[in-house]
Amino acid sequence: QKEVEQNSGPLSVPEGAIASLNCTYSDRGSQSFFWYRQYSGKSPELIMFIYSNGDKEDGRFTAQLNKASQYVSLLIRDSQPSDSATYLCAVMAQGGKLIFGQGTELSVKP
Amino acid sequence: DAGVIQSPRHEVTEMGQEVTLRCKPISGHDYLFWYRQTMMRGLELLIYFNNNVPIDDSGMPEDRFSAKMPNASFSTLKIQPSEPRDSAVYFCASSPRQLQETQYFGPGTRLLVL
Numbered sequence: 001q002k003e004v005e006q007n008s009g010p011l012s013v014p015e016g017a018i019a020s021l022n023c024t025y026s027d028r029g030s031q032s033f034f035w036y037r038q039y040s041g042k043s044p045e046l047i048m049f050i051y052s053n054g055d056k057e058d059g060r061f062t063a064q065l066n067k068a069s070q071y072v073s074l075l076i077r078d079s080q081p082s083d084s085a086t087y088l089c090a091v092m093a094q095g096g097k098l099i100f101g102q103g104t105e106l107s108v109k110p
Numbered sequence: 111d112a113g114v115i116q117s118p119r120h121e122v123t124e125m126g127q128e129v130t131l132r133c134k135p136i137s138g139h140d141y142l143f144w145y146r147q148t149m150m151r152g153l154e155l156l157i158y159f160n161n162n163v164p165i166d167d168s169g170m171p172e173d174r175f176s177a178k179m180p181n182a183s184f185s186t187l188k189i190q191p192s193e194p195r196d197s198a199v200y201f202c203a204s205s206p207r208q209l210q211e212t213q214y215f216g217p218g219t220r221l222l223v224l
Contacts, residue, residue: 034212043201043215044153088153095166096141098213100153 003027004091011022011102014109019076021104023089026070032092033065035074038103039085049086079108114216116202124162128190131219134183135204144187145201153154153201159185175216192223 006023013019021035032051036044050056050063050072062075072091076083086103093099115134123129135142143158157167162179170177174193179185187198199220203213 043218045215046212049212096142097155097158097166099155102152 138189
């Protein structure tokens with residue numbers, strides 16, 4: 001089992017819809033979780049991080065964490081074509097290393 | 111701030127040659143990370159440094175890979191000899207004192223080994 005798993009997609013949603021990106025992790029002791037966005041040919045950039053169970057909102061983005069289920073998600077409301085990118089889920093392992101999932105490719109159609 | 115700077119941005123070399131990738135972290139950041147990204151394996155951590163000292167190099171694939179950080183503003187990742195399977199995008203990232211804060215990625219070096 002991979003340490004961090006994501007559906008590779010592509011996930012296609014119409015403009016204005018909600019995009020839901022999911023991630024599961026294997027290390028029950030993980031405490032910190034991150035969502036990065038990576039445009040094609042560019043470097044990853046941090047969108048959000050979450051440490052506590054529940055929801056964390058930042059503009060159109062909401063991160064959700066359920067440690068009991070070892071599940072992290074990212075919701076993007078009012079999706080825009082500019083949101084089309086690969087979204088990487090990352091979990092902080094012991095020692096401070098980030099373990100990344102394979103990423104989910106999101107395509108927002110106008 | 112200029113962000114994390116990497117050079118070269120693109121490198122094409124022949125199998126067996128030595129390759130050196132360079133990174134300048136954001137000033138004042140105590141942590142520096144080297145990652146490799148491929149379609150097959152995704153984004154993998156190779157090694158990271160804290161205050162110029164290597165902390166975890168368990169991700170370095172084999173002895174052909176070595177990394178150094180001689181001072182707070184410069185790091186190198188060297189592959190000698192290079193092989194076609196080393197072809198990937200290599201990212202350098204840095205983060206401030208607190209490990210749990212965000213890592214800022216450089217633009218990456220696209221390496222192609224023929």
